[in-house]
Amino acid sequence: MSEAAPPTRLWGGRFSGGPADALARLSMSVHFDWRLAPYDLLASRAHARVLRRAGLLDEAECDRVLAALDELDRDARHGAFRPQADDEDVHTALERGLLERVGSLGGKLRAGRSRNDQIATDLRLYLRDHVRQIVARLAELETALLSQAERTIDTPAPGMTHMQHAQPVLFAHQLLAHVQAFIRDVSRLVDWDVRAAVSPLGAGALAGSSLPLDPEAVANELGFARAAANSIDAVSDRDFAAEFLFCAAMIGVHLSRLGEEIVLWATSEFRWVELDDAFSTGSSIMPQKKNPDVAELARGKAGRLIGDLTSLLVVLKGLPLAYDRDLQEDKEPVFDAVDTLLLVLPAVAGMVATMHVDVERLEATAADGYALATDVAEHLVRRGVPFRDAHEAVGHLVVWCAVNDCNLEDVSDEDLATVSEHLTPDVREVLSVAGALAARSAPGGTAPERVREQLVEAHTSVAAHEKWATNG
Numbered sequence: 001m002s003e004a005a006p007p008t009r010l011w012g013g014r015f016s017g018g019p020a021d022a023l024a025r026l027s028m029s030v031h032f033d034w035r036l037a038p039y040d041l042l043a044s045r046a047h048a049r050v051l052r053r054a055g056l057l058d059e060a061e062c063d064r065v066l067a068a069l070d071e072l073d074r075d076a077r078h079g080a081f082r083p084q085a086d087d088e089d090v091h092t093a094l095e096r097g098l099l100e101r102v103g104s105l106g107g108k109l110r111a112g113r114s115r116n117d118q119i120a121t122d123l124r125l126y127l128r129d130h131v132r133q134i135v136a137r138l139a140e141l142e143t144a145l146l147s148q149a150e151r152t153i154d155t156p157a158p159g160m161t162h163m164q165h166a167q168p169v170l171f172a173h174q175l176l177a178h179v180q181a182f183i184r185d186v187s188r189l190v191d192w193d194v195r196a197a198v199s200p201l202g203a204g205a206l207a208g209s210s211l212p213l214d215p216e217a218v219a220n221e222l223g224f225a226r227a228a229a230n231s232i233d234a235v236s237d238r239d240f241a242a243e244f245l246f247c248a249a250m251i252g253v254h255l256s257r258l259g260e261e262i263v264l265w266a267t268s269e270f271r272w273v274e275l276d277d278a279f280s281t282g283s284s285i286m287p288q289k290k291n292p293d294v295a296e297l298a299r300g301k302a303g304r305l306i307g308d309l310t311s312l313l314v315v316l317k318g319l320p321l322a323y324d325r326d327l328q329e330d331k332e333p334v335f336d337a338v339d340t341l342l343l344v345l346p347a348v349a350g351m352v353a354t355m356h357v358d359v360e361r362l363e364a365t366a367a368d369g370y371a372l373a374t375d376v377a378e379h380l381v382r383r384g385v386p387f388r389d390a391h392e393a394v395g396h397l398v399v400w401c402a403v404n405d406c407n408l409e410d411v412s413d414e415d416l417a418t419v420s421e422h423l424t425p426d427v428r429e430v431l432s433v434a435g436a437l438a439a440r441s442a443p444g445g446t447a448p449e450r451v452r453e454q455l456v457e458a459h460t461s462v463a464a465h466e467k468w469a470t471n472g
């Protein structure tokens with residue numbers, strides 16, 4: 001270590017020598033926690049003001065410290081101030097920056113706080129900020145799905161269960177099912193934020209401070225709803241990180257489901273959608289290929305989001321109170337999940353917004369696979385036939401059609417009667433896709449008027465999401 005620039009270590013008084021290289025390398029987190037610098041500086045400003053009010057900094061000292069923190073913030077943002085190889089973590093690097101600017105006065109800022117309450121505060125501030133960015137991106141994806149739903153509001157499509165044609169649905173109804181999932185994802189994040197809005201600052205290492213600080217004032221200044229009720233919990237609690245990672249993993253699973261559907265819809269077998277050139281890739285060998293890579297990566301990224309959640313839960317399992325260094329392992333999964341979502345959401349939104357839906361093909365295939373069979377059975381039920389018998393009769397009809405290679409509506413009156421005594425010519429009344437859709441008019445059903453209502457409500461939710469992302 002050169003004599004000119006001794007490393008800024010935040011401990012050392014009781015140590016006779018420096019750490020072994022292997023320890024220093026293991027201990028180091030600044031290469032990933034540097035992104036917390038703006039939040040650490042925010043917390044430092046609030047802490048300086050609280051020290052001022054406690055009489056532990058005089059006004060001139062407080063002003064100098066605040067000015068230096070502002071300068072450090074600017075320099076850090078522009079890259080003029082950067083962490084050095086021997087800055088262990090973001091707190092060490094920023095303390096060095098402060099000492100470089102105000103000399104030993106900078107050392108006063110450490111009074112009454114510990115890296116344990118600082119890091120917990122920084123990570124909460126970072127996440128509350130980034131959750132708003134994620135919600136803004138989710139709102140864009142919801143908007144893309146809503147515009148496609150508007151464009152296909154009158155288009156029937158095959159509805160599937162077990163990946164088999166089941167009953168016709170409006171294609172917009174299917175798109176809105178994806179929107180419902182994303183609406184829940186946003187509401188989970190909004191709920192998460194209520195629990196995350198607790199400030200650990202003031203907890204110190206674990207027991208609180210003997211100095212006359214004002215944790216509530218600091219909490220308030222940093223936009224938290226309140227200060228933590230228990231200082232031991234304040235420095236140990238990573239529920240907020242794990243809960244965020246669950247929300248992120250759930251978004252990943254929803255993106256994966258949408259991705260998988262789009263992959264299928266874009267196959268030559270389905271041909272329901274064609275992806276825009278800007279959101280598909282080609283093959284280096286097969287000139288005809290147009291690959292749905294965005295949808296596949298959306299599906300694949302779910303794996304790493306689930307991994308991020310799993311890795312933090314495993315770190316937390318079995319940790320005793322209060323702060324343990326294992327907790328340093330909380331940050332990379334959280335950062336990875338934030339980065340992943342901010343990367344994948346705009347790509348999926350763009351892919352959905354620009355995909356071309358083949359409405360003629362959807363309409364033409366909506367009743368394939370005897371998808372109106374349930375309508376015939378329910379028609380018989382309305383005529384008083386027990387559902388069990390109706391199901392049986394229509395099952396025979398489907399077999400008859402399969403053997404004779406025809407559709408349900410092609411069967412003659414005589415043949416209907418041969419298949420089952422219940423199958424009188426009036427069953428043909430219900431053999432229309434439009435009729436089948438309109439009949440499903442119970443709340444939440446696929447009838448056009450219900451789907452239109454759903455669309456209006458979804459727009460209201462998305463507007464609220466956009467608002468929350470900016471003010472919430």
Ligand code: ARG
Nearest residue numbers: 029089115116119325327328
């Ligand atoms: N880099 C540490 C972390 O991420 C900061 C807190 C360190 N505290 C300590 N007592 N060593 O958790």
